[in-house]
Amino acid sequence: MPNKPRRRSGGFAEVLAALPPQEEHExxxxxxxxxxxxxxxxxxCYWRLARGPVDRRLAxxxxxxxxxxxxGLRGRRHEAFPDHFVPVxxxxxxxxxxxxxxxxEDHRAYEFRAADGRTLLYLDVSC
Known part of the structure; x- marks a missing residue:
């Protein structure tokens, strides 16, 4: 005769309620x-890395x-995705x-391209 599953007391909501509170952070x-x-x-707009680091003349x-x-990463929060930080x-x-x-400063330069053909120079000054 197969074992019958045991019925547990309490539901998922009760288990979650019993967990200690977590610190709020963004x-x-x-x-x-x-x-x-x-x-x-x-x-x-999505910018795709095209090439780099590029030499100083091309930069x-x-x-x-x-x-x-x-x-580089000197930027702000993205309005549509508030947990993402994007370059300005x-x-x-x-x-x-x-x-x-x-x-x-010490830097590296990278070329990015958008789908519509526009170009972007990304100066990474954090290297």
Whole structure:
């Protein structure tokens, strides 16, 4: 005669209620766009790693001619995904100062591309 399953007292909700409270915190997921091969910007555009690190001459051309520029993981939370931290794209007037600041520090430059063909220069100044 097969064993009948035992009926347990209490349900799943009671088990959860008995667990000690956990500390409240806001998770922050920082993904390295270079290691993961791309990132989602604040506007919802996915940028795929195209090549890099690139040499200084190409990085200088991209700093002047790329559609977008960012300084690595200096960024903010993504509005649509609040637990993700994304690089902030710099305004055109901020680009010359950012390029000079990156050149003053140890940095690597990477080229990213969007599906619509736009290019982005990613200056990793954390290396």
């Amino acid at each position: 998770p922050l997921e920082v993904r390295n766009p270079i290691g993961s091969g791309g990132f989602l910007d604040g506007a919802g 200088r051309r991209l700093a002047a001619g790329a559609d977008e520029l960012t300084l 794209l710099l305004a055109p007037e901020e680009r010359p100062a950012a390029w000079h600041a990156a050149c003053a």
